[in-house]
Amino acid sequence: MRGSFTYCNPTKLYFGKNALKNLAGELEKYGPNVQLIYGGGSIKKNGIYDEVVEVLTACGKTIVEDGGVMPNPTVDKLREGVQIARDHNVDLLLAVGGGSCCDYAKAVSVSVNCDDDPWEKYYVRFEEPDCDIVPVGCVLTMVGTGSEMNGGAVITNHETKQKIGHVFGTEVMPKFTVLNPVYTLSLPHYQMVAGIYDIFNHICEQYFSGADDNVSDYLSEGLMRSLIHSSRIANEDPQDYEARSNIMWTATWALNTLLSRAKTTDWMVHMLGQAAGAHTDATHGMTLAAVSLPYYRYLIQSAAGEDAGPTGEACIAKFARFATEVWKVSPDGRSEEELAYAGLEALENWMKELGLVMNLTELGASEDMVEGIADSTIILKGGYKVLTREEVADILRQSL
Numbered sequence: 375m376r377g378s379f380t381y382c383n384p385t386k387l388y389f390g391k392n393a394l395k396n397l398a399g400e401l402e403k404y405g406p407n408v409q410l411i412y413g414g415g416s417i418k419k420n421g422i423y424d425e426v427v428e429v430l431t432a433c434g435k436t437i438v439e440d441g442g443v444m445p446n447p448t449v450d451k452l453r454e455g456v457q458i459a460r461d462h463n464v465d466l467l468l469a470v471g472g473g474s475c476c477d478y479a480k481a482v483s484v485s486v487n488c489d490d491d492p493w494e495k496y497y498v499r500f501e502e503p504d505c506d507i508v509p510v511g512c513v514l515t516m517v518g519t520g521s522e523m524n525g526g527a528v529i530t531n532h533e534t535k536q537k538i539g540h541v542f543g544t545e546v547m548p549k550f551t552v553l554n555p556v557y558t559l560s561l562p563h564y565q566m567v568a569g570i571y572d573i574f575n576h577i578c579e580q581y582f583s584g585a586d587d588n589v590s591d592y593l594s595e596g597l598m599r600s601l602i603h604s605s606r607i608a609n610e611d612p613q614d615y616e617a618r619s620n621i622m623w624t625a626t627w628a629l630n631t632l633l634s635r636a637k638t639t640d641w642m643v644h645m646l647g648q649a650a651g652a653h654t655d656a657t658h659g660m661t662l663a664a665v666s667l668p669y670y671r672y673l674i675q676s677a678a679g680e681d682a683g684p685t686g687e688a689c690i691a692k693f694a695r696f697a698t699e700v701w702k703v704s705p706d707g708r709s710e711e712e713l714a715y716a717g718l719e720a721l722e723n724w725m726k727e728l729g730l731v732m733n734l735t736e737l738g739a740s741e742d743m744v745e746g747i748a749d750s751t752i753i754l755k756g757g758y759k760v761l762t763r764e765e766v767a768d769i770l771r772q773s774l
Contacts, residue, residue: 376586377636382544385523385630389553389623394425400511400550401433405465409438409458411479413445413471417515420560426470426513438462443471446530446537446655447478449493455482456492459508467510469548472569473519473658476512477539480527480546483508497529497538503546512551516561517622518569518659520576520629522551530652535750537652539644553626555619559612566612567728568659570605570621574598575643575662576628581696582673583638583757585688590633595699597624597633602700602724609728640757643669646769649750656737663730664737667722668772674714676759689758690714734773744770 388396401408408430417423430437440458443451459467459482469479485492487505495501512522519526525542558566581594601624607617627633646669647661654661674693677686694710697703697717705713722732731737739747748767753760761769 375588375590375636379635381632381635383523383547383630383632384544384549385547386550387523387553387626388550391554391556393552393554394429394513396550397426397429397511397513397552398433401430401435401466403549404509406434406436407438407462407464408435408466408468409440409455409462409464409482411440411443411455411467411469411471411475411482413441413443413475415441416560417470420557422470422513422515422557426468430468436462438464443475443478445474445657446651447474447481447528449497449529449531449533452478452481452485452492452529456485459486464508467508468513469510470513470515472514472516473521473572476510476514476519476521476548477527477529479510479512480521480525480542480548481529481540483510484527484542484546493529493531496527496540497531497536500540502543507545510546510548512548513557514551514553514622515557516565516569517558517625518572520573520625520627522548522553523626523630526629528648528658530655532652535652535746537648537750538752539648553622555615555622558618558622559615561612563612563729565657566608567605567730568657568663569625570601570608570659570728571663571725571730572659573621573625573628574601575659575666577601577633578666579641579643580633580637580639582670582689582692583640584636585684585691588636590635590637591692591695594633597628598700600624605724605728638756641754642757642761645752645754646766646773649747649752650734650737650739650770650773652750653743653747654734654738660731660737661734663725664732664734665769665773667718667725667732668769670718670721671715672765672769672772673758674711674718678711685758692758693717734770739770739774741771741774744774 693714701720
């Protein structure tokens, strides 16, 4: 394991069926005004809203409503939330929902006291906050993003057709998160499996990088095997508490920055998927599912070329390891390249078993949108190959 690193994660987690009982103790640490952030209203139908409001009221908090956070939070919604926070001098941003609500809360937290336009500062220039940050707490109702224990905040700008994430430092991470797996049981199947693939791909984005024997890769393989096992149980019986609780816990560990230590990480599947999402407003996990296999096949094909060199060898070796260690594909009679493709075949079969969307066409993309999506795709350099803009467009076409 090469390289040096620092690891710190200050988020306090409360996990289990009675986790919400810990909310009152956390609320004591903050002032009276709490901005209650939630989505389209599902928490009012399933009773979670009433449970949270009961705790807030018992603690003497003034509740500032901020509902209507969409699955892909927009910059317009961000500005609205900032104004709400300023008008009511809020002391805590409490996100009750999935990753979108958590992301949105963090984006608001760094923008309330910011004199600059938040989109320009954080999502165009990628600057760090230099102002007071309003603390964030989370009550999670949907799993997938890992946003409950990291500094990430993804915002969509429909005007520029961009969906961009900024990973802020530890000071922006939620101060606490309530994780009750029961809160996830009412999710529709589509959202559940989209979240499962988001979790899986978070692990892949960190796993498919580097050439050394990294402890992170062993952790990643265990998490992936656990997720595959639990996902199959949940796919047959979405009310299975043990499976759903294991999925929830895996989601948190998949993207709380632990797995990325001493890794360059890739994240091109997310860049491709987020660009597609900016143009279609499709569910995040489904956009990842649609572009993953074409991207990974392209990596292996490129790595098998004559001029690929050591990086290409590392790429094929890692995908071959993915096949044997995650999917238990037998290496007998197979070359490393054949193993690499066999691993992707196993991944594809599992994705179809869950009922994931397998192409961008199903999500509303079309051939005439490819060039625009390619223009919106940020190209990163941490994976096994740095794509050209033309290669991005080609992969997107293969994803249709």
